Amino acid sequence: MFIADLETPAIVVDLDVMERNISRMAEYCRSHNLRLRPHTKSHKIPELAKRQLDQSANGITVAKIGEAEVMLEAGITDMLIAYPIVGTGKAEKLADLATRADVSVSLDSVAVAEAISEAAKKRDARVGILVEMDVGFHRCGVTNEEEVLAVARAVADLPGLEFKGLMFFPGHLQVPEKERAELRAGVNDFLGASLAKLEDAGLRVDVVSGGSTPTAREGHLFTGVNEIRPGMYIFNDRNMVSVGVASIEDCALSVITTVVSTSVPGRAIVDAGSKTLSSDTHQVTAGKGFGMVKNDPDAEVERLSEEHGNLNIARSPRAYRVGERLEIIPNHVCTTVNMHNRIYGVRGERVETVWEVSGRGKVQ
Amino acid sequence: MFIADLETPAIVVDLDVMERNISRMAEYCRSHNLRLRPHTKSHKIPELAKRQLDQSANGITVAKIGEAEVMLEAGITDMLIAYPIVGTGKAEKLADLATRADVSVSLDSVAVAEAISEAAKKRDARVGILVEMDVGFHRCGVTNEEEVLAVARAVADLPGLEFKGLMFFPGHLQVPEKERAELRAGVNDFLGASLAKLEDAGLRVDVVSGGSTPTAREGHLFTGVNEIRPGMYIFNDRNMVSVGVASIEDCALSVITTVVSTSVPGRAIVDAGSKTLSSDTHQVTAGKGFGMVKNDPDAEVERLSEEHGNLNIARSPRAYRVGERLEIIPNHVCTTVNMHNRIYGVRGERVETVWEVSGRGKVQ
Structure with a gap:
């Protein structure tokens, strides 16, 4: 079949370009010793997630439990759900998932952590937790290093949870390069202060999970970041x-x-x-x-x-x-x-x- | 099950309100002797289309052949596809549909009419045609009464097609009432001139299909309009x-x-x-x-x-x-x-x- 045979409207993906995009990002991460955890919300297609994993991605990111389930069915077992899981039904599904896969989630409040802990405890599951920081996009995330420490401590003490580290989404850096560089300084200040706080408290930080596509190749310029979560890079777009x-x-x-x-x-x-x-x-x-x-x-x-x-x-x-x-x-x-x-x-x-x-x- | 049991996000429809919305529009159309052909793009659910038909709607409107097929499978056989069907594959599917249901489409060019005629002829099907007018929204539609007549004449002469009348979408009237009233005058001028042209040419006009929800209950104020195609009224929204x-x-x-x-x-x-x-x-x-x-x-x-x-x-x-x-x-x-x-x-x-x-x- 040829493109001309497709009824319109239809989405087509140029495989040569996509493969180049996947390889380049993998290469960047290798050269800077960053873990790559592509956000699969951009495609929601297990076959594409696998192509990303084949090119040395270390796991994937998803936005929802339902997406995680689809990926798990396809055999993918290392996942971050980069979204606060709220609600008893969802916490239970998350705990179920955690008995079958290596699952982490992000959150920014003790209340959310407690509910997940409750569900995990019942199933003898272990859910990894990244504390989400608001580095300037003003969506989710704790807003200062005291709160980072408070939530991290609570997580570390709750059964069924494993405090793994920090996560942030620098959505306000989806701007041209010069502006990005200026905004990065503020992000780094917050990261540095939080990491120092956690170190003082003796809390081990395995993961500092950073930017999406606009800042992906600047991942190495963020203080402490050892993982990035770009999604759009597989296809790219006008933005x-x-x-x-x-x-x-x-x-x-x-x-x-x-x-x-x-x-x-x-x-x-x-x-x-x-x-x-x-x-x-x-x-x-x-x-x-x-x-x-x-x-x-x-x-x-x-x-x-x-x-x-x-x-x-x-x-x-x-x-x-x-x-x-x-x-x-x-x-x-x-x-x-x-x-x-x-x-x-x-x-x-x-x-x-x-x-x-x-x-x-x-x-x- | 109760609303509280639904996982979020979830769309809920208050049935009492929806039923009242359906009845009111049906009542308005009865009282003004207008045919009602609800646009089902707002829900895409056959059961809801049937509820609208039960309340004296005369048929339905859809936006795509695929939507028409879903509605036909559910037993609905009177449909207007309010969209220019372009492409050989689509014209053939349309002709297939027309052998099984009473189907009309809107169009604004002789080229589109010829392609549909070609496909209809092959299947011995008959596709109803409404000539679309641009009454001010500047999307699809011929822009003056000479073009209305030219396309209508061509349609009337083409095998497999039946010229049924005129259609317009007054999208620019999705504004508060006072502005709507002012803009309506221009629409009526164009409608009046077109209907006169067609009458002079001896072309019979069965259908003049007018507004969507914002102008639906003003349907009787548009020159010659005998059918309306509101969609959103079943639910309504912030707009x-x-x-x-x-x-x-x-x-x-x-x-x-x-x-x-x-x-x-x-x-x-x-x-x-x-x-x-x-x-x-x-x-x-x-x-x-x-x-x-x-x-x-x-x-x-x-x-x-x-x-x-x-x-x-x-x-x-x-x-x-x-x-x-x-x-x-x-x-x-x-x-x-x-x-x-x-x-x-x-x-x-x-x-x-x-x-x-x-x-x-x-x-x-």
Whole structure:
């Protein structure tokens, strides 16, 4: 089968580019002696997680228990659930998982730790715990080194839990390089102070788990970091190009779409809307555009309806005709893949593989 | 089972409210002698389409052939696919459908009509055609009455096709009532001119298919309109409340979510992010907020990560604690439902029904 045989909209992944992305990140980690724990939320496909593990990743990251279960079924047994597990049902599922795999979770409160401990104790399971720090993104995470120590101490004392170290998500560093470097100093101050506190208290820190794709290759510049959790790097996207951590040639994933209408002057309407690309805005150019039309930088994916991509082609030098196909690089691959039940691996014009996005749509 | 037993995030639909929404729209259409063809993209659930048909809807609207197939399997045989069907494979599937159901599609070009005619001819099928008009939203649709006539004439002459009438989507009227009334005049001018042209040409117009939920109950104010295609009205959402066509009490659908972190001052983090709510922005208040927290108007769903809803609670008078559950009314129900594999129908605190979102994730 060839790309031209696929009905649109369809997600295709250039296997050569993807394989290069996987190898490069593995190589970077090897050369800096960092553990690599790719975040599989970007694809939710066990076969791709395995390709990452084959290239010297040390384990994977997932966002949900349901995703962890899908990965475990496929034989992957070293997982970090980088999300606070809250609720009795979820804590019990987590403890079940921990009897069958090497599972850690992140959390930022003693209450969450206690509930997990309760469930783990009942099953004689052992759940690894990373204390999450808020290094500036202001989402989850304790906000100072006193709290780091307080939660870590409580975890170390609770049965069924093993305090493993620290985790942070530097989401506010998804900006161009110069700004990243400035913001990194603040992150390092907090990391240094926390590690000193833990050392003083005699708490052993095995893992300091750091950045996602935008800061992945700067992992060695963060104080104490010995593991990174990039997700998007496997495919890359328009956001990653904009913050300068990937080039367009590094974007493995695109959406193949068909022009369905050119009736309105200055517009081309394609069959990829928000239910195909997701409504995630561009994080750099003040939210402008919902993707990048390959080979026509002058076409803007200006608006999305659910099934219509509304391209402003007023500034484009070329004509668009109904029935022709375009390739769009999405703003954010993670939410785009999440819209689809299957995606296609291609080499040249040939479709080599079909993957089911089997971790998609999990509630918990 | 009770709502409290559901793992979060979960979509619940208050059945009493939904049933009232369905009845009211049916009653409005009866009283104004309008045909009702609900757009089922808002739920993609055959059982709900049937409930709408039971309440005197005349048929349904879908966005894709795949959705039409799911509805046909459930026994629904009168469908409008309100989308230009482009591509040989799709035209053939459409013609197949037309041999088994009463199917119409909208289009705005002779090229699309010719391809469908070709496929229909081969199967001895008959596909109803509505010519789509761009009444101001600037997406699909011909832009003047001369083009309306040209496409309608071509359709009337092509084998396998039946020219049935006109369709428009007044998306630019998703604004408060006063602005809607002003914009309606322009729509009516175009409708009047087109209907006169078609009459002069001796082309019979059976259907003039108009607005979606924001203008649904103004259907009788549009020139010549004898059918409406509202979708969101079955559930309603924050956008519909903001344009004044629903009250909060009319919002049947909400997302049940759990607070997973309150570590960062002024913030509560919940387990409903963009992969649960969708990233669709609020269409009225300059995109502010990704949903409405029920019972706390001072909490703002300020940012979404994939699995984290980041609530700004700095202005809220109440405290939030990890483990408690909140209800969020989404900005846009259609894209929220599309994130889920199943949703729950509830009455009071009791879960009465589980529906599979079986039309979700269709490629074509």
